[in-house]
Amino acid sequence: MLSVQEAIRVICEQTPTLPAEKIPLAEACGRVLAEDVVADSDLPPFDRALMDGYAVRAADTQNAPVRLRVVGEAAAGNGWREALQAGEAVRIMTGAPVPAGADSVQQVEATREHNDGEFVEIERATSRGQFITPRAREITRGSVVLYRGETINAAMMAALASFGFAMVSVGARPRVTVLATGSELVGVEEQPGQDKIRDSNTYSLAAYAELAGAGVHRLPFATDDPALLQRMIQQSVQDTDALVISGGVSMGVYDFTKTALGALDAEIFFERVSLRPGKPTVFARLGRMLVFGLPGNPVSVSVTFNLFARTALRQMQGAQRPALAEEQAVLAREVKGAVERTSYLPAQLRTDEQGRLLAEPLRWGGSSDLAAFARTTALIIVPQGVKMLDAGTVVQTISLPG
Numbered sequence: 001m002l003s004v005q006e007a008i009r010v011i012c013e014q015t016p017t018l019p020a021e022k023i024p025l026a027e028a029c030g031r032v033l034a035e036d037v038v039a040d041s042d043l044p045p046f047d048r049a050l051m052d053g054y055a056v057r058a059a060d061t062q063n064a065p066v067r068l069r070v071v072g073e074a075a076a077g078n079g080w081r082e083a084l085q086a087g088e089a090v091r092i093m094t095g096a097p098v099p100a101g102a103d104s105v106q107q108v109e110a111t112r113e114h115n116d117g118e119f120v121e122i123e124r125a126t127s128r129g130q131f132i133t134p135r136a137r138e139i140t141r142g143s144v145v146l147y148r149g150e151t152i153n154a155a156m157m158a159a160l161a162s163f164g165f166a167m168v169s170v171g172a173r174p175r176v177t178v179l180a181t182g183s184e185l186v187g188v189e190e191q192p193g194q195d196k197i198r199d200s201n202t203y204s205l206a207a208y209a210e211l212a213g214a215g216v217h218r219l220p221f222a223t224d225d226p227a228l229l230q231r232m233i234q235q236s237v238q239d240t241d242a243l244v245i246s247g248g249v250s251m252g253v254y255d256f257t258k259t260a261l262g263a264l265d266a267e268i269f270f271e272r273v274s275l276r277p278g279k280p281t282v283f284a285r286l287g288r289m290l291v292f293g294l295p296g297n298p299v300s301v302s303v304t305f306n307l308f309a310r311t312a313l314r315q316m317q318g319a320q321r322p323a324l325a326e327e328q329a330v331l332a333r334e335v336k337g338a339v340e341r342t343s344y345l346p347a348q349l350r351t352d353e354q355g356r357l358l359a360e361p362l363r364w365g366g367s368s369d370l371a372a373f374a375r376t377t378a379l380i381i382v383p384q385g386v387k388m389l390d391a392g393t394v395v396q397t398i399s400l401p402g
């Protein structure tokens with residue numbers, strides 16, 4: 001049986017990167033950059049005042065308090081074009097270019113105007129460079145600010161805008177089709193009859209797929225009928241990059257996902273992974289469509305989607321590191337492992353008073369416990385072969401998207 005890491009490697013080997021597309025900047029948050037972002041200007045583009053006050057020559061202020069002649073004004077977007085001479089000051093606003101000849105700014109609080117603004121008294125001496133952000137202090141024209149393969153977040157939007165990326169080249173959105181199987185399923189708007197339950201997986205799967213950057217199409221449920229399932233899988237091929245099927249991958253008499261994939265001659269790369277929850281995970285390809293057959297229990301489906309299907313969706317978009325990153329944390333309470341498989345246990349991460357990242361395991365009733373999972377923000381990884389981990393142990397964790 002493959003380990004989680006081996007399964008992820010197989011997925012990365014089999015997943016193509018989709019072609020890039022150019023989109024308007026306003027739509028780019030969450031997408032994966034398909035080009036390096038190069039600064040087309042210095043930032044700041046000129047020596048910039050950091051305070052409202054007066055631009056002066058530091059040498060003129062050394063015997064402060066001193067009185068200087070106010071010869072002009074520099075506002076943001078409207079600088080003062082002449083050169084400052086000895087004994088002169090220019091009234092300046094935050095964000096305005098510092099005039100030639102000036103080498104410092106004194107903040108307005110340390111000044112006093114005289115004669116209706118004709119003169120200013122500088123009450124304290126300035127030092128050269130004071131309250132000035134020099135040109136190119138933050139970024140030099142031509143340097144790379146963001147790299148291809150990085151995911152654009154809200155903070156990066158400002159960098160893209162500043163360097164004129166009105167259109168951004170990003171990896172195309174993978175087209176995901178979600179198919180829930182199970183004769184027990186009814187819709188969210190229905191009152192479940194005898195032996196039925198409401199489908200919840202199509203909602204969590206679609207939400208996770210969207211968080212991963214995909215465009216999602218949801219099919220109606222398939223009952224546990226191999227011919228129907230086969231037809232629905234076949235029909236998805238033409239417009240789907242990744243088909244995510246929930247349910248029907250276990251060993252039950254009515255688990256037909258693998259039967260249907262077999263009948264369609266899909267190439268099956270693996271059908272079991274050494275993890276809990278989520279062992280019967282299937283990864284296959286039909287034509288150019290990747291297929292993820294995920295176990296139907298609500299926790300299993302979410303865990304396996306994020307470990308496996310999400311990785312493929314990120315790779316399709318050209319992400320540098322498509323799999324969810326692992327992060328070390330200190331166990332707040334002891335946990336038990338599944339021993340024969342690697343366990344992914346529902347948890348929350350928090351920082352303690354000493355600034356350590358703590359992993360707090362959550363009480364849960366197993367892979368169907370969607371109520372406990374609703375409070376889950378991270379997973380604690382307990383490696384195969386480990387029976388128990390004590391409080392205080394440093395463990396690997398992954399944070400779940402969303």
Ligand code: AMP
Nearest residue numbers: 180182199200201247248250295296297
């Ligand atoms: P399966 O993987 O098909 O054997 O399903 C395992 C368990 O998950 C069963 O108890 C199912 O009722 C439940 N389940 C399957 N599909 C869904 C779904 N779409 N929403 C909620 N629970 C489901």
Ligand code: MG
Nearest residue numbers: 181182247248
């Ligand atoms: Mg089922």
